[in-house]
Amino acid sequence: MMRGLALLMALAMLAGTQIARAEVTASTPENDFKAFRNFFTNKFPKVPLNDFVNGPYSMDEGLRKQWIAKEDFPPYDFALDHGKELFEKPFKNGKTFADCFPNKGIGIRQNYPYFDDKTNEVITLELAVNQCLEKNGEKPYNYMKDDMAAVTAYMAFTSRGKPFDIKIPKDNPKAVEAYEKGKQYFYQRRGQLNFSCASCHIQAPGERIRAEVLAPALGILNAMPIYRSEWGGMGTISRRFTSCNSQVRGVPLEPQAPEYRNLEYYLSYMANGLPVSGPGSRP
Amino acid sequence: MRIITSIIVGAALLLTVAVAQAAETAETFNAAYAKAEAANKKAGELRNQWTTTVAALKGAKKAADEGNFDAATNLAKRAEALANASIAQTEREVKLWPDAVVR
Numbered sequence: 001m002m003r004g005l006a007l008l009m010a011l012a013m014l015a016g017t018q019i020a021r022a023e024v025t026a027s028t029p030e031n032d033f034k035a036f037r038n039f040f041t042n043k044f045p046k047v048p049l050n051d052f053v054n055g056p057y058s059m060d061e062g063l064r065k066q067w068i069a070k071e072d073f074p075p076y077d078f079a080l081d082h083g084k085e086l087f088e089k090p091f092k093n094g095k096t097f098a099d100c101f102p103n104k105g106i107g108i109r110q111n112y113p114y115f116d117d118k119t120n121e122v123i124t125l126e127l128a129v130n131q132c133l134e135k136n137g138e139k140p141y142n143y144m145k146d147d148m149a150a151v152t153a154y155m156a157f158t159s160r161g162k163p164f165d166i167k168i169p170k171d172n173p174k175a176v177e178a179y180e181k182g183k184q185y186f187y188q189r190r191g192q193l194n195f196s197c198a199s200c201h202i203q204a205p206g207e208r209i210r211a212e213v214l215a216p217a218l219g220i221l222n223a224m225p226i227y228r229s230e231w232g233g234m235g236t237i238s239r240r241f242t243s244c245n246s247q248v249r250g251v252p253l254e255p256q257a258p259e260y261r262n263l264e265y266y267l268s269y270m271a272n273g274l275p276v277s278g279p280g281s282r283p
Numbered sequence: 284m285r286i287i288t289s290i291i292v293g294a295a296l297l298l299t300v301a302v303a304q305a306a307e308t309a310e311t312f313n314a315a316y317a318k319a320e321a322a323n324k325k326a327g328e329l330r331n332q333w334t335t336t337v338a339a340l341k342g343a344k345k346a347a348d349e350g351n352f353d354a355a356t357n358l359a360k361r362a363e364a365l366a367n368a369s370i371a372q373t374e375r376e377v378k379l380w381p382d383a384v385v386r
Contacts (some may be wrong), residue, residue, distance in 0.1 A: 027384070039385045161355035188380040192333045192365070194372065198383055259330060 029168050029179055029269060036270045042219040044206070045125035053222035053277045055215035059206035063213055063283065074151055075227040076279040079234045083154030086147055091136040099149065100132035109152075109276050113265050114167065115175040122178050122261040125152055126236055130256075143255035144242070145184065149225040149234035156278030164222065164276065166269045182266030184258050186217075191250030198264070212283065219271045221264065223280030230283065237264055307352040316343055322366035329373040330365035336365040 040052060047058050057064040086104065087097050098104035102111075112125035123131075129151055130140035141148040169175045189196040196216070200209065205216035225236045235243075241260045242252035253259055319340060326332045339362035346355035 025386075032384075035386050083286065134354070183384070184380055187383045188376045190331050192335050192369075195378075196380070196383065202383075202385060246334065249334045251327075251334055251337060253330060 010018070012065050013192075029176070032183065033270060033272065039202070040205075040216055044216070047120050050275055052216050053271070053274050053280060054220035055220060055223060055280070056213035059216065060213045067281065070281060074236060074279075075229075075281050076225075079150045079153045079225075079227065079279065081151035082147075082158055083152070083157075091133075091138050093136055095136050097132055098131070098133065101128070105155060106158045107162060109156045109278065110162040110164050111166070113261060113268055114171055115172065115178060115265070117169065117172055117175075120172075120174040121258065122182075122265045123254065124237070124261050124264050125155065126238055127256050127261065143236060143238040145231075145233060145235050145239060146243065149239075150235050152236060153225050153234065156276055159276045160278070163273045163277045164268055164271045166265070166272055167270060168265075178262045179266055179269060181259070182262035182264070185263045186266055191245065191248030193248040195248040197244065198270035215282075217267065219274045221267050222271055223277045223282075224275055225279050227279070227281040228283070229281075234279070298323045307356040309347070309352060312343070312347050312352045312356045312359060315356045316340075316347070317364065319343070319363035319366060321357045322363050322370065326366050326369040326373070330371060331373045333365055334359050336362050336369065339365060 040047075042051065044052075044059070051058040053230045054064075054067075057067045088097050092156075098106075102108055109125060116123045124188045126143055126148055128146060130143070133140050141151070168179050189199065200214045201217035201220060205214050207214055221237060223233055224240065226240075227234050229241070238255035238260065241263065242255060245252040267271065319336075323332060323336050323340060326336065339358050343355045343358035343362060345353075346358060
């Protein structure tokens, strides 16, 4: 009798392990999306869903008041003007950015990044901007700031309020692979301080790290590019990712490395349905 | 008498260690630096170099250029240890990251 009971218990434990493993392997972008969303809405029940795109301002009342006051004269305004000018200025061959993008580049920020079935890689807006320049015989921009931040700021501004709409083509396993690699990058610890992206933006949003209030991972890219007081200027998603790596004492990868583009793909998919709020400003 | 002998022997030992520690040469530095560089290169292939490793390597090179091979070798050894730690971190994290995923 006792032996039978022990055997049953052992079998139950074994089955439990198998079920747990099956849960891990059964992870799909759709399941991840639901779990990610539930995590944040349960952790911060008082924060309206669309407010997560406002990062630390959705977490801290004092910061929010300062931000609202700052928005009367937003620090990214100069970049918007410059970006519009660059966007409309013809290249040497007479073409403009409008010739490279769907809908002439207006109101399309929410669709980036996307997975290109021809090249089997993630195409971010920043990459697409430089591809457009190179295709038209122009010198590509620095990925981190200045002209790149200005053009993407203008493109984001024309898309404000539109919900993120990132697609993972189910018929292309390479797209799911890119998504999974982005997820791995997000959760994998690195740098001498042994931090992952999730260490700050999943485990501790709303908490302070030194003087900064950490932003939630949900909607963290919707306000990009941003004017950051710490930087004293505008910065792109590339700048954000590389500076995060440096802060944990890791050597940053090259801007727009496949790892960063996959990470952007993962985070943007998690933000599906949340509005574009860029360009933004952060402390 | 025994105490005095012990003190003399101890002092002699300490002196030997100190002399041995101050005996780093260009050759010992080069060997230590090559090992550190190789480990850091491997960390780079794993896409996880640490800024502190790079700083230690730079410091080692600078000290060697100034002829201070004791400091240079120490820094090179430190760089190797840091690079090896970053490699170990990557190997560990490749297995552990799924545990952190929100479910």
